[in-house]
Amino acid sequence: MIRVRNLSVRYGSVEALRGVNLDVERGECVLITGPSGCGKSTLVRALTGLIPHAIPVSWEGEVEVANFNVRDHSIPETAQRIGVVFQNPSSQLFHLRVEDEIAFGPRNLGLSADEVESRLDWALASVGISDLRERRPTDLSGGQKQRVAIAAALAMRPQVLVLDEPTASLDVPGTKQVIATLHELRQQLGLTIVLIEHRLAAAAHLADRVVVMEAGRIVAEGCMESVFQDWQALKALGLRRLLDEPQAPWRELLAPDGHSTPGLEPLLEMQGVSAGYNRRAVVEGINLTLYPGEFVALVGENGAGKSTLALVAAGLLKPKRGRVRYDGGRRPRPGLDISVLFQDPSEQLFTDSVDEEIAFGPRNYRCFDTRIHNSTLVETDMLDLRSRPPTALSVGQQQRTALGACLSLRPKLLILDEPTLGQDWGHLERLMDHLANLNRQGTTILLITHDYKLVYRYARRVILMKDGQIALDGRLVRSPNNRIKELQ
Amino acid sequence: MIRERVFQNFRVREKREPLIGTLGHLSIFACSLGIIIFSPGERIAISSALCLLVTLWLHPASIRRVLRMRLLLLLGSLILVNGLWVGAADIQIGEIPFSSLGLQSGVQMALRAVVILMAVEGFSSSVDISEIAGLLERLGLSGLGFSIGIAVNLLSSLRETSANVWRSLYMRGGFRQQRWRAMQLFMVTFMANALRRGEEITLAAEARAYAPERTRALPLKKGCLDGWILAGGFIVLFAFFLIL
Numbered sequence: 021m022i023r024v025r026n027l028s029v030r031y032g033s034v035e036a037l038r039g040v041n042l043d044v045e046r047g048e049c050v051l052i053t054g055p056s057g058c059g060k061s062t063l064v065r066a067l068t069g070l071i072p073h074a075i076p077v078s079w080e081g082e083v084e085v086a087n088f089n090v091r092d093h094s095i096p097e098t099a100q101r102i103g104v105v106f107q108n109p110s111s112q113l114f115h116l117r118v119e120d121e122i123a124f125g126p127r128n129l130g131l132s133a134d135e136v137e138s139r140l141d142w143a144l145a146s147v148g149i150s151d152l153r154e155r156r157p158t159d160l161s162g163g164q165k166q167r168v169a170i171a172a173a174l175a176m177r178p179q180v181l182v183l184d185e186p187t188a189s190l191d192v193p194g195t196k197q198v199i200a201t202l203h204e205l206r207q208q209l210g211l212t213i214v215l216i217e218h219r220l221a222a223a224a225h226l227a228d229r230v231v232v233m234e235a236g237r238i239v240a241e242g243c244m245e246s247v248f249q250d251w252q253a254l255k256a257l258g259l260r261r262l263l264d265e266p267q268a269p270w271r272e273l274l275a276p277d278g279h280s281t282p283g284l285e286p287l288l289e290m291q292g293v294s295a296g297y298n299r300r301a302v303v304e305g306i307n308l309t310l311y312p313g314e315f316v317a318l319v320g321e322n323g324a325g326k327s328t329l330a331l332v333a334a335g336l337l338k339p340k341r342g343r344v345r346y347d348g349g350r351r352p353r354p355g356l357d358i359s360v361l362f363q364d365p366s367e368q369l370f371t372d373s374v375d376e377e378i379a380f381g382p383r384n385y386r387c388f389d390t391r392i393h394n395s396t397l398v399e400t401d402m403l404d405l406r407s408r409p410p411t412a413l414s415v416g417q418q419q420r421t422a423l424g425a426c427l428s429l430r431p432k433l434l435i436l437d438e439p440t441l442g443q444d445w446g447h448l449e450r451l452m453d454h455l456a457n458l459n460r461q462g463t464t465i466l467l468i469t470h471d472y473k474l475v476y477r478y479a480r481r482v483i484l485m486k487d488g489q490i491a492l493d494g495r496l497v498r499s500p501n502n503r504i505k506e507l508q
Numbered sequence: 509m510i511r512e513r514v515f516q517n518f519r520v521r522e523k524r525e526p527l528i529g530t531l532g533h534l535s536i537f538a539c540s541l542g543i544i545i546f547s548p549g550e551r552i553a554i555s556s557a558l559c560l561l562v563t564l565w566l567h568p569a570s571i572r573r574v575l576r577m578r579l580l581l582l583l584g585s586l587i588l589v590n591g592l593w594v595g596a597a598d599i600q601i602g603e604i605p606f607s608s609l610g611l612q613s614g615v616q617m618a619l620r621a622v623v624i625l626m627a628v629e630g631f632s633s634s635v636d637i638s639e640i641a642g643l644l645e646r647l648g649l650s651g652l653g654f655s656i657g658i659a660v661n662l663l664s665s666l667r668e669t670s671a672n673v674w675r676s677l678y679m680r681g682g683f684r685q686q687r688w689r690a691m692q693l694f695m696v697t698f699m700a701n702a703l704r705r706g707e708e709i710t711l712a713a714e715a716r717a718y719a720p721e722r723t724r725a726l727p728l729k730k731g732c733l734d735g736w737i738l739a740g741g742f743i744v745l746f747a748f749f750l751i752l
Contacts, residue, residue: 065711074714096717104715110665111708115657116638120726124654125716127724136724158661176716336675355679367669367701368676370693384681384690411700425680 021046021180021212022067027081028236029062029071036062038236039081044180049206049213051223054233055258055444057414060216063233064184066090067214069098086179096129103173107185109165113157118149118168121157125176143175146209147201162322163194167201174205181205182214187222191321191470192269195222202226218444220260232257258446260473270319270484273472276494285348287312287433287464288333288358293342295332301340302328303488310433310466315459317479318468325488326468330435333466334360347432355381359431363438365418368425369410374402377410378424385429393428399454400424416447423451433464440471452478528566529731530639531738536562537631539741543748544623549616555748556619560626567630574622583618590614635729642726651720658709662702669701 022044029037037059044050052060065071069090072079083090086101106112115121122143126136144150147167152160157168166186173181183202187195199222205211206226217223220230230247232240234257240247248254288310296302303325310316310333318326331337332344335352346352362368371377378396382388397403400420405413410421419439426434434455440448448471456478459465467479475482476496484492528536540559547555563570573579594610637660641653673694677683683690731737 068715070711070715074711095714096719096722099715099717106708106712108708110661111705112712114654114661114709114713116636116660120638120653120657123727124713124718124723127726128717128719128722130722130724133724133727136727158664172716331675334679336678355681359679360675362672362676364672366704367672367697370677370697381680384684384686386685422676429680 021048021086022214023082023084024063024067025082027063027066027083028079029059029066030078036077036236037066040233040236040238042231042238044212044214046179046212047206047210048229049202049215049227051220051227051230052214052216052233053218053220053230053259054239055446056416058233059236060233061184062236064104064182064214064216067180067182068102068104069093069095099125099176099178100129101178102180102182103176103178105166105169105173105181105183105186107188109162109169109189110158112169112172113165116156117153118155118157118160119144119153121168122172122175125172129176139175139177143171146174146205147171148204161194162190163197166190166194166198170198170201170205178211180212180214182216184216185218186215187217187219189322193321195219199223199226218260232259256446258444258449260445270482271492273496274319274482274484274492274494275497276492284311284313286310286345287314287347289343289345290333291343291345293332293339293344295328295337295339297328301488303332303485306332306342306490308483308490308493310464312432312464313459313462314481315456315465315479316467316481316483317475318466318483318485319470319475320485320491324485326485327437328488329485330360330437330466330468333433334358334435336360352433355426355429355431356385357431358433358435359426359429360435360437361419361423361426361439365415365422366411368422369418372409373407374410374413374421374424375406377421378402378428381425381429387429392430396424396428399427399458401450401454416444416451419447420451423455427458431463433466434458435466435468437468438470439467440469440474445473448474526729526731527733528634528737529734530635530643530728532731532734533631533634534643535734535738535741536566537627539745540623540627542745544620544627547748549612551748552616552619556623558744559623563623563626563630567626567633569633570626570629573625573629579625583621586618586621587611587614590617638726639728642728645725650725651723653726654713654718654720654723662705662709665705666698666702669705670698673697673701 022042024040024042027037027040028035040059040063052063054060062071065075066079066083067085067090071077072091073095079091085098088098088101090098113121115124119140123136123140126139131139144153147170149164149167149171152164152168157165160168169186170181170183186198190198202213202215203226206213213226215223215227224244227244229242230244231238232247232254239257240250240253286309290306290308293306294301294304306329318329320326328337332339335344335354335358346357352358369377371380375397379388379393382393397406400423402417402420402424405417410418413421423439436455439451452474455465467474469475479496482494482496483490540563543555544559590613591606591611592604594613595607597605597607599606599608637656638653641656644652677690677694
């Protein structure tokens, strides 16, 4: 169904793909994985014809989908053979109603109103979202948005569906919804699926074959068992074992432990805090105390109120009710006392070089110290890249630069709001090991994440949020069905 | 092939057409506006009563728009101002002299305002923005529905981006020193993210074969009575202009 021969793609001087050869049979599901920046997304763009038709790059080789050379045909022609679902649902849904979103592709093909209607009904039914037909895409949950995106791709009646990390920003229920939908589609329609994923456990039972990429090449290929046999090699590429990601709700993985105060003055206290946006309370009645030197994980499903709670804790959102007390009642200085590392590094990088980025905060506060500056560059492993513009770095390097910018002010409390998006385990592990080191030196860390392995490995206290309230304050236990073995 | 068979065997659900569709609502709206705007002063009572009855029957909730205290005060003062200052005072209410001509003119203005407000409320509550975009696309503004959708979805995402960019800057001292430089950095980062988001949307749209010159207009909701309402609207307008 898919035949890729000697595909090489180059963005300016950067070689994104180097002589890739790939064959996918009709009805097969292939999982493509590899570290950040290994060329997975470039391969998706080449398969869908976006490269070279919409993204001008230097390209060599051949890509055929259903005996159809994508290089020789326009994107609309290719779109009828291969449907694509991107990582970020909000960037691919741009209509005011789900039905208009799904009918968008067929209307672009100039089909008759009856044909559009028929494809719309079929796509909605195939993905099991007929009840969402008249809803606004912006009002849907992450899992529902991705299912709408899948239905929108299906409405083009493609023979191949390509999904570029469709579960990256989803919680466990959202991920399960998407994977179950893909499973159904395979069984009912015999669709050929190419799935790009970092979270292997979620996709493992769906895929017939796994392809591992590194630096623009395919380095391993085969069934799950055979590829994962050479665990050390995969670990070096920053991949996780399937056991690392239990697909169970947090409630089943946590136990209350009667969290005891370590005999210190609290660093941050929240008493009866309610907060939200536009008169709508997102978190309500929050009572939470953080102590110096704690490493706390804040977990829960999408929309549970984790990020809102983090903004209140950082003094970036004023509570509607209740009291937030920092260090005995002192007003926290932004960045110096409490700092926040947000999810998307591109929204946190402002200047023309890594050096300038890390020095910006201390210079702004007139507390720049060359010794601390250099040590931050070393700690974040950015010393060799100090003169590079942040926009020219990989996502992992950008995230480390943003972290360096936070750490250069030596905050007492560091809040990390989902730092895992689009990052492979290798990058994450280095970043988190460094944070664990800082934590041992006294920095309090509040980590917001969906990532089980991060919580298991680093957090000593776990707070579960549900529907805007703290549902549980405890610690992680092994999953009841013994799926999780000792993690490294 | 399995999937071909599945698609061919799929039965499209049977849909029940609503009584009034986009065209019907548009006809009622246009007819109400036409009648109330062009109706002469002496016919305003009967024309506004007719318009209000139709609007209330079709969209009972539209009365809420008029029953707001602020609007009632505004309409009251419109009548009062006209009664006090337009035309010569010829009647007294209490101790205050009023012009009957002014009061009459004020009431007419207030009635026209109420009908227009209720017609707009009724139309906007029954026809959504996609259908309006579909109407305008048929008038030659191709790609308008897509643009409106992007604007609505992108605005909320850009608001979030700008908030995040500002929060990140604030966490590094904000505009404390080098204010102009910090402002520039904020703007550049925000714009760069907006362009990136725009590029992502463009790619997603291209992957679904989007081209403004080729795409079909957004559909309009069809109603069983649309044709009758359109014809009725013409007759009523004709009657008002020519017969009455």
